[in-house]
Amino acid sequence: MADTARPARSSRRRYGLRPTMKDVAARAGVGLKTVSRVVNGEPGVTPDTERRVREAITALGFRRNDSARILRKGRTASVGLVLEDLADPFYAPLSRAVEEVARAHGALLINGSSAEDGERERELALALCARRVDGLVIIPAGDDHRYLEPEISAGVATVFVDRPAARIEADAVLSDSFTGAREGVAHLIAHGHRRIGFIGDLPRIHTAAERLRGYRAAMAEAGLAVDGSWVALGPTGPGRVRADAERMLVGRGSAAGPVTALLTGNNRVTVTVVRVLAGLERRVALVGFDDFELADLLTPPVTVVAQEPALLGRRAGELLFRRLEGSGEEPRRVVLPTRLIPRGSGEVPPHS
Amino acid sequence: MADTARPARSSRRRYGLRPTMKDVAARAGVGLKTVSRVVNGEPGVTPDTERRVREAITALGFRRNDSARILRKGRTASVGLVLEDLADPFYAPLSRAVEEVARAHGALLINGSSAEDGERERELALALCARRVDGLVIIPAGDDHRYLEPEISAGVATVFVDRPAARIEADAVLSDSFTGAREGVAHLIAHGHRRIGFIGDLPRIHTAAERLRGYRAAMAEAGLAVDGSWVALGPTGPGRVRADAERMLVGRGSAAGPVTALLTGNNRVTVTVVRVLAGLERRVALVGFDDFELADLLTPPVTVVAQEPALLGRRAGELLFRRLEGSGEEPRRVVLPTRLIPRGSGEVPPHS
DNA sequence: CCTATCTCTGACAACGTTGTCCACTCCATC
DNA sequence: GATGGAGTGGACAACGTTGTCAGAGATAGG
Numbered sequence: 001m002a003d004t005a006r007p008a009r010s011s012r013r014r015y016g017l018r019p020t021m022k023d024v025a026a027r028a029g030v031g032l033k034t035v036s037r038v039v040n041g042e043p044g045v046t047p048d049t050e051r052r053v054r055e056a057i058t059a060l061g062f063r064r065n066d067s068a069r070i071l072r073k074g075r076t077a078s079v080g081l082v083l084e085d086l087a088d089p090f091y092a093p094l095s096r097a098v099e100e101v102a103r104a105h106g107a108l109l110i111n112g113s114s115a116e117d118g119e120r121e122r123e124l125a126l127a128l129c130a131r132r133v134d135g136l137v138i139i140p141a142g143d144d145h146r147y148l149e150p151e152i153s154a155g156v157a158t159v160f161v162d163r164p165a166a167r168i169e170a171d172a173v174l175s176d177s178f179t180g181a182r183e184g185v186a187h188l189i190a191h192g193h194r195r196i197g198f199i200g201d202l203p204r205i206h207t208a209a210e211r212l213r214g215y216r217a218a219m220a221e222a223g224l225a226v227d228g229s230w231v232a233l234g235p236t237g238p239g240r241v242r243a244d245a246e247r248m249l250v251g252r253g254s255a256a257g258p259v260t261a262l263l264t265g266n267n268r269v270t271v272t273v274v275r276v277l278a279g280l281e282r283r284v285a286l287v288g289f290d291d292f293e294l295a296d297l298l299t300p301p302v303t304v305v306a307q308e309p310a311l312l313g314r315r316a317g318e319l320l321f322r323r324l325e326g327s328g329e330e331p332r333r334v335v336l337p338t339r340l341i342p343r344g345s346g347e348v349p350p351h352s
Numbered sequence: 353m354a355d356t357a358r359p360a361r362s363s364r365r366r367y368g369l370r371p372t373m374k375d376v377a378a379r380a381g382v383g384l385k386t387v388s389r390v391v392n393g394e395p396g397v398t399p400d401t402e403r404r405v406r407e408a409i410t411a412l413g414f415r416r417n418d419s420a421r422i423l424r425k426g427r428t429a430s431v432g433l434v435l436e437d438l439a440d441p442f443y444a445p446l447s448r449a450v451e452e453v454a455r456a457h458g459a460l461l462i463n464g465s466s467a468e469d470g471e472r473e474r475e476l477a478l479a480l481c482a483r484r485v486d487g488l489v490i491i492p493a494g495d496d497h498r499y500l501e502p503e504i505s506a507g508v509a510t511v512f513v514d515r516p517a518a519r520i521e522a523d524a525v526l527s528d529s530f531t532g533a534r535e536g537v538a539h540l541i542a543h544g545h546r547r548i549g550f551i552g553d554l555p556r557i558h559t560a561a562e563r564l565r566g567y568r569a570a571m572a573e574a575g576l577a578v579d580g581s582w583v584a585l586g587p588t589g590p591g592r593v594r595a596d597a598e599r600m601l602v603g604r605g606s607a608a609g610p611v612t613a614l615l616t617g618n619n620r621v622t623v624t625v626v627r628v629l630a631g632l633e634r635r636v637a638l639v640g641f642d643d644f645e646l647a648d649l650l651t652p653p654v655t656v657v658a659q660e661p662a663l664l665g666r667r668a669g670e671l672l673f674r675r676l677e678g679s680g681e682e683p684r685r686v687v688l689p690t691r692l693i694p695r696g697s698g699e700v701p702p703h704s
Numbered sequence: 705c706c707t708a709t710c711t712c713t714g715a716c717a718a719c720g721t722t723g724t725c726c727a728c729t730c731c732a733t734c
Numbered sequence: 735g736a737t738g739g740a741g742t743g744g745a746c747a748a749c750g751t752t753g754t755c756a757g758a759g760a761t762a763g764g
């Protein structure tokens with residue numbers, strides 16, 4: 001008796017006795033395919049038969065197994081999102097926007113946080129590919145995305161956001177970090193500042209490099225030299241940022257003297273620097289990259305170079321689904337403008 | 353010839369020519385199962401055979417199809433999270449914490465935003481069940497979760513967070529909203545306030561109802577009557593909240609006069625009210641439910657009743673995986689304490 | 705030299721669904 | 735009463751993987 005090898009009866013399987021279409025068919029006294037037709041709203045079933053099937057479905061608590069459906073149909077109606085940190089106030093609305101686009105296309109969003117670690121980004125992206133997501137939206141942490149090549153050529157639509165892909169050609173949706181930073185620094189210069197510092201993210205991160213470039217460009221355009229001690233790139237944890245800010249503000253290790261104004265490279269840096277400045281006697285001008293909630297209610301209100309994270313996400317989602325619908329266009333790069341929002345902190349005059 | 357019906361060759365299928373184990377096996381000149389063994393690191397494969405298989409895998413760019421694996425194995429190693437809004441600064445860290453727990457257990461997190469709509473919550477939760485997530489974490493929007501009963505008894509571990517399930521028994525991880533609100537109001541009373549308003553979320557939301565209860569309890573304990581015009585529950589959009597706040601502050605429609613202090617029911621409400629108060633001449637005391645970034649840098653710094661969203665998420669995740677590992681315990685309710693953080697805005701003395 | 709034991713390998717079925725295709729029923733028509 | 739067609743229903747294979755089990759060699763022991 002080979003049957004003894006099978007522990008479970010056909011009607012109640014596994015730990016969680018999930019009924020299948022077969023069980024529904026048996027109970028309703030119809031064929032398997034008829035149940036499938038009812039479940040999928042396909043035509044060709046008499047009202048009476050349909051009623052019997054529906055009764056059986058509710059009686060058994062049947063729910064279609066989408067894993068099996070996916071396997072059979074090939075497409076999963078889900079897209080993956082890999083970002084740095086879901087809880088970051090910049091990325092959260094971006095994620096939400098991608099979700100909305102996915103939802104409009106009937107797809108679910110699976111997301112994972114890379115914690116700014118290239119290896120973890122890779123693991124996540126590949127795990128999502130193994131689940132056969134139809135598409136991927138990636139805010140890259142790593143500096144080599146060739147590992148995605150087989151996936152992309154196997155048909156996984158892929159869009160990069162906030163930062164471009166490294167070493168492969170792929171769609172990207174970016175903010176114009178260079179221009180944004182340049183305008184921010186020009187704003188400070190226009191208000192009389194000559195010694196301006198920049199505190200940014202790790203230099204390997206594209207946006208950080210671009211913002212630094214924008215900073216240097218604005219300084220150069222104004223004929224201002226940049227002292228080496230005025231630029232500090234690194235991790236955006238409060239400790240490092242606080243130390244660098246304090247160093248620049250007293251002018252320690254600098255022949256050129258302390259800075260009178262700061263450009264901060266992203267929302268986390270800005271918040272830390274706002275804290276540092278709040279403890280100071282003298283007033284220091286500040287322009288922050290990224291808008292943030294309550295910036296307008298601080299004293300002084302914080303002038304920012306604003307991006308639109310939700311728009312970045314939406315554009316990325318739209319690009320993704322356009323690809324999924326089979327546009328065979330070349331990879332393209334969408335660059336969104338930033339917007340300088342003067343609120344006061346950028347208009348503080350130089351101290352010395 | 354029935355074969356003409358099959359358009360694709362066996363080695364390159366579908367749009368995106370995904371190689372399968374069969375293809376790998378053919379190329380390596382071994383059996384299907386041997387490939388499976390190599391991919392899964394099972395013992396019993398000679399080094400030489402393994403090498404051949406690995407070569408074929410990289411040559412073809414093979415990646416295991418987890419959909420098929422899931423179908424076969426029964427467990428998906430993924431959990432679902434349904435919350436109101438991924439972009440909300442309260443829920444984002446909660447989501448991230450659940451993700452971390454899932455990651456520690458080798459599972460992926462699929463999340464969806466219900467937009468505070470019970471019907472959408474239901475759709476999302478059931479869609480996740482259809483994908484056969486192993487477990488579900490839900491921040492409920494709806495007021496009847498009986499639709500989950502078949503899923504739960506089919507083995508989907510389910511944990512509710514922030515608010516309890518309605519009309520079913522299920523695990524829940526909550527903050528102690530009642531005590532938190534009571535302490536917040538007691539703090540205001542201790543600083544001399546007698547006319548205290550409460551602006552909260554929709555009354556059908558459990559936390560809003562509990563916070564209102566806490567507010568009333570504190571008032572009653574101090575022997576203070578509550579004027580009907582001092583309580584405003586409703587959607588937390590800025591328009592409604594602003595209107596209610598302004599109404600309370602001038603005492604329009606109230607025999608008892610304008611309030612001198614406010615308890616706000618969640619972070620969104622607090623932020624809107626902070627904006628309203630910033631435009632006022634007189635100083636109004638404020639205690640906000642939920643801590644938020646920069647609360648300490650506003651003028652005056654905002655006193656809050658803090659919850660720990662990340663801890664809520666972590667506990668929920670842990671509870672979920674404990675269930676998944678088969679603890680057959682009764683559904684339990686975990687209640688986490690809140691913490692009053694005095695910063696100044698709650699200590700403003702009454703105006704009149 | 706034959707058998708017993710062990711290691712490695714592969715054929716086959718099954719997971720739950722959907723697509724293809726054929727069979728059957730029922731009615732209207734000739 | 736046979737014929738045709740439309741309208742239903744169901745048998746079967748396939749999606750890509752894993753578990754079971756048995757077969758094929760190799761080695762050792764009698």
